[in-house]
Amino acid sequence: MNETILVVDDDREIVGAIAAALEKEGYRILRAYDGMKAIDLALDPDLRLILMDVMMPKLDGLSAVLRIRERRNLPIIVLSAKSEESDKVLGLSMGADDYVTKPFSMQELMARVRSQLRRYTRLGDVNTAPAGQIVSGRLTYDPDKRLLSADGEPVKLTNIETGIVDLLMRNLGRVFPAEEIYRRVWGEEAWSSEGTVMVHIRRIREKIELNPREPDYLKVVWGIGYKMEKK
Amino acid sequence: MDTKWKKSKSIIGFLAFLLGVSLLLEGALFFGTKLTSSGSRRWISDSFASDWRDTTEFRGFVSSRLERLITMGAGGWAYSGFNYYGDYDWGDGNGPAPSSGAERWAKGAHERMKEDKNILYRVEKEGETLYSNSDTLTASTTAAQLPEGYGFLLQFDGEKVRAWKDGTELDLYGDGYYRFTSIDEPYQWYIPGYKNFTVDEAGSKVKVTMAVINSPQIFIKGSYGSSGSNEYNELYYLKRNLGAYREEIMGHAVRTGVGAGLFLVYLLLRKDKKRADMALARGTRKIWFEVKVLAAVLLVFFCLPRPEYLGDIWQELTYAYAPQASASAEAIPGDVYLNGDIIAELEQNGISYEEWLTENGFYDSYNIPLVEQTTSIGTAVAILSENGGWLLREYLGELADHIPGLLAVFWGLYLLIFNDWRYNKRPWRRGVIAMLAAWGLDRPVQKRLSRVCGVTAMTLLLLGAVNMNLLVYASSYRGGVPLETVWVIVTPAALLMLVCAVLIWRLHRLWTDFGAVADQAAAVRAGELERELAxxxxxxxxxxxxxxxxxxxxxxxxxxxxxxxxxxxxxxxxxxxxxxxxxxxxxxxxxxxxxxxxxxxxxxxxxxxxxxxxxxxxxxxxxxxxxxxxxxxxLPVKLERLDYARLLRQTLADMGQAIDNSGLTLRAAIPEGEVPITADSDRMYRVFQNLIGNALKYSLPGSRVYLNLTVEGGQASTSVRNTSAAELKPGADYTARFVRGDESRTDGGSGLGLSIAESFTRACGGTLTVSTEADLFTAVVTFSIEQ
CATH class of the missing domain: 1.10.287.130 (Signal transduction histidine kinase, dimerisation/phosphotransfer (DHp) domain)
Incomplete structure (x- = not known):
């Protein structure tokens, strides 16, 4: 693999650490320490992905993302010290494909990079879904084959897990109480279903989420139930 | 239809009450005054007698007529009932002019009486008929020989009197003694012939025979030659008055009976009548309280009779205060005796005391004070208390003559005072004084203060009204009121009212300021710090x-x-x-x-x-x-309705592994049903994650952690209780930042877990309280239950 990744951060040590980790994985790295430089380097035709810090001198990350988006359609992951929900929403709405808060775990960052690259290079245009398939972000579900793929890779699920995924994927964004999930997946009434359902939810997360502790898709709505996020 | 009937029922009930009570009141007054007066009692028994000739009136009349006839025969003068007109022109062809005055008088009396054929009479003296208006009647006429229509015969033989009624002789003398009878006892025959009531020499020569008609008629003889017609028919009027009186009593009895019947109707419809009362009360509520009181007072003043004897009492009072100069004046000499009759006569003729005295020459010769000397209120009080019963009866009698006025007062008071106070709560609140006193005051303390002053003002107003009342009554007194007395009574009252008005004005300002200060204090407490208090x-x-x-x-x-x-x-x-x-x-x-x-x-x-x-x-x-x-x-929060119980179950399921790994036992008691609250889902997860995490982290190894959700009185509380491994410091605020159970431990956490939990709970609208008892650590998270 020789895909090129642009890493932008005004902290050289952070750029160095990310570059080291990415180079280990075999990527070619471009480095920039401010927004203007990033825009210049973003013209590289071999470039496949950008990791962009937000708070930088000269031109901040989000403005740079906007400018780059005008010319190129490639995945951009924003790195930021701002961890508020509103900051994330702002970043994603400016054209970022993913938002990672500092300090991050290198493993998680690598997983996100791989995920974005796979979707960009293998699936092409992320916005077109195959007919009859349900798509939410990285996840694609084929209801006929009862098959879930993450970043185009099929996910191996047990029967129960497939049942839960089937229910939640068919009803993206809808919150299901544990009893209903249990009744519809197991096909019987249950008295204390919370624990059982929670165990399976956690297992599914391990298989589909990049960071199972802070899931992006399979979420718990505390005090109400469980849902699959619509992205 | 139904409501219409209801409405008319209440109108009927009220009218029945109004009329019934009015009639009963009138009847009670009428019979009350009649039955308590002995004269009236006698009149009543007379008017209800089966034969009018059995009445006291009849006896009295016949007795006095007999007395006159005997006097005529004996050559004396009688005065009663007839006036002596002095010289009279006898030249009317009835014989020679009388020689003496007595004879002239007797002839005159005879002239007046003779045409009245209700009474036939013959007066004889020593066998010679002197006066008679009947040819058939002689001294020897017996009861059987009386003319048609005459049933009563009386004969005086110069010593004794005998009388027959419808052929039966009457017992005239009883035990033979004449007594003075009080007015309410059956009247004794006032005739000579008793052992202690005999005839003089002249009288014993006279014989009188009288016959009385059964049904008296009017007899008129025109005497056009002299001075017009004369009517004498006393007996006719006597009988007619008795009948009229009976009818009057019967009429009152019937009206009282009708009143009682109407009152019964009211009793049956009293619930409907109450509605009418309430409707009236709604009407009167709109009227200012002072107007109502004033109207009531004026009603009493103008519609009730003002008893004149109150003027007398007033007189007593005023002269108690009068200048002492009059006491030094000479008293009325004994031979100038002014009795009540003279005074009454003077009053009737509109002649003043002084005029009368002057006219009669008393005033010049003696320095007479105008009244008898009374020098103390005590005397007045004594007069009142001694004559209380009489005064009351007198007043009731006057009231009975003023029935319309009395009813106006009664119903006016009923409407304005009684009914108003019964159905309108605290009517005095809707008045000028109350409104002025409470104007701009709405704090309870202010209201209480103003109420106290309102009561004072009302009392003073009432005092003023009583004063007015006294003055009005005083003005009805004939002699007028001395100026000094007016001053004595009016000045203190006026001063009091003035002082009270000024006081209330001052106090009202104080209360207003007090309210402003209190408002300001409340505003400062509520955090409103911009406003300046002026x-x-x-x-x-x-x-x-x-x-x-x-x-x-x-x-x-x-x-x-x-x-x-x-x-x-x-x-x-x-x-x-x-x-x-x-x-x-x-x-x-x-x-x-x-x-x-x-x-x-x-x-x-x-x-x-x-x-x-x-x-x-x-x-x-x-x-x-x-x-x-x-x-x-x-902290931004996204509030939504969620199930508290489910939240806890999910959190426990989520932390299941951590709990298992901790080596502690977690005992959870969460009710089955839904416990709806409004909170932020993710924040509340953090709260319980922190609380349970803390419990797992700081508990004594092998001990139990208790988590209970209880619902009570609209509040849902979750308590997390654990036994601390380290000794807990009593009184430490564990929700404060960077406070930990064990100061020496460094691996525990940021020390912010409880603080975060507390902040998040508060941001979601709940409360988190932490308490410690010995080593037992308890955190309670409380939310209001959503309906």
Missing amino acids: LQENSDLSGLADDLNHIRQGLHQAVEERTRSERMKVELVTNVSHDLKTPLTSIISYTELLSQEPLEPPASEYVQIMGEKAQRLKAMVQDVFEVSKAASGQ
Whole structure:
């Protein structure tokens, strides 16, 4: 693999650490320490992905993302010290494909990079879904084959897990109480279903989420139930 | 239809009440006054006698007629009933002019009586008929020989009297003694012939025979030659009056009976009548209280009779205060005796005392004080108390003559006072005084103060009204009221009212200011610190207001300063946490890279420790950031309706592994049904994650942690209780930032767990309280249940 990744951060040590980790994985790295430089380097035709810090001198990350988006359609992951929900929403709405808060775990960052690259290079245009398939972000579900793929890779699920995924994927964004999930997946009434359902939810997360502790898709709505996020 | 009937029923009920009570009242007054007066009692028994000739009236009349006839025969003068007209022209062809005055009088009397054929009479003296108006009647006529239509015969034989009624002789003398009979006993025959009532020499020569007709008629003989017609028919009127009186009593009895019947109707419809009362009360509620009282007072003044004897009492009172000069004047000499009859006569003729005295020559010759000497109120009181019963009866009698006025007063008071007070709560609240006194006052204390003054004002108003009353009554007194007395009575009352008005005016200002100060204090307490308190010029409370303004200013400054410093603190913490995150990212990243390098054992362990500590630092930075945001009230929350019980079950399921690994036992008691609350889902998860996490972290190894959700009185409370491993400091505030159970432990956490939980709970609208007892640590999270 020789895909090129642009890493932008005004902290050289952070750029160095990310570059080291990415180079280990075999990527070619471009480095920039401010927004203007990033825009210049973003013209590289071999470039496949950008990791962009937000708070930088000269031109901040989000403005740079906007400018780059005008010319190129490639995945951009924003790195930021701002961890508020509103900051994330702002970043994603400016054209970022993913938002990672500092300090991050290198493993998680690598997983996100791989995920974005796979979707960009293998699936092409992320916005077109195959007919009859349900798509939410990285996840694609084929209801006929009862098959879930993450970043185009099929996910191996047990029967129960497939049942839960089937229910939640068919009803993206809808919150299901544990009893209903249990009744519809197991096909019987249950008295204390919370624990059982929670165990399976956690297992599914391990298989589909990049960071199972802070899931992006399979979420718990505390005090109400469980849902699959619509992205 | 139904409501219409209901309405007419209440109107009927009320009218029945109105008419019934009016008639009963009238009847009660009428019979009350008649039955308590002995004269009236006799009249009643007379008018109801089966034969009018059995009445006291009849006896009295016949007795006096007999007396006159005997006098005529005996040559004396009688006065009663007839006036002596002095010289009379007898030249009417009835014989020679009488020789003496007595004879003239007797002839005159005969002239007047003779045409009245209701009474036939013959007066004989020594066998010779002197006067007679009947040819058939002689001294020897027996009861059987009386002319047709005449049933009563009376004969005086010069010594005794015998009488027959319808052929039966009457017992005239009883035991033979004449007594003075009181007016309410059956009247004795006032005739000579008793053992103690005999005839003189002249009288014994006279014989009188009288016959009385059964049904008296009117007899008129025109005497056109002299001075017009004369009518004499007393007996006819006597009988007719008895009948009329009977009819009057019967009429009253019937009316009273009708009144009682109507009252019964009212009793049957009293619930409907109550509705009418309430409707009336709704009407009267709109009238100012003072207007109602004034109207009631005026009604009493003008519609009730003013008893004249009150004037006499007034006289007693006024002369008690009158200048002592009159006491030095000479008293009326004994031979000028002014009795009540003369006074009454003078009054009737509109002649004043002084005029009468002057006319009669008394005034010039004697220095007479105008009244008998009375020098003390005590005398007046004595007069009142001694004559109380008589005065009351007198007054009741007067009332009975003023029935329309009395009814007007009665119903006026019923409508304006009784009914109004019965159905309108506190009618005095709707009045000028009440409105003025309560104007602009709405604090309870102000109202209480103004009510106290209102009562005082009302009392004074009432006193004033009584004074007015006295003056009005006094003005009805014939002699007028001395100016000094007016001063004595009116001045203190007027002064009192004036003082009260000024006092209330002053106090009202004080209360208004007091209310403003109280409002300001409440506003300051509520955190409204901008407004300046401005009282009226030189108010009694200006010092207090000044103090309060200074307190408010100081508080205002302090709060502003605190807000500013709080904001700065949050900004600082936010910036610091962002600034910390950048180097921390490097540390974590390089530690991770380092851990992937092949390292020899001690070095690899070091790297692992570095990694763990870096992770903890990351958690702490995040916590500090969140807690400072929450503390400054800038924590965004997304409130939604959620199930408290499910939240706890989910959290327990989520933390199941951590609980199992802790070696502790968690005993959860969560009710089956839904416990709906409004909160932020993710924040509440953090709250219980922190609480349970704390319990797991700090509990005595092997002990039990209890989690209970209880619902009580609209509140849902979750308690997390655990036994601390370390000794708990009593009184420590565990929700304060950076406070931990065990100061010496460094691996526990950021020390912000409880603080974050408390801030988050508060941001969601709940409360988190922490209490310790010995080593038992209890955290309670309470929310209101959504309906």
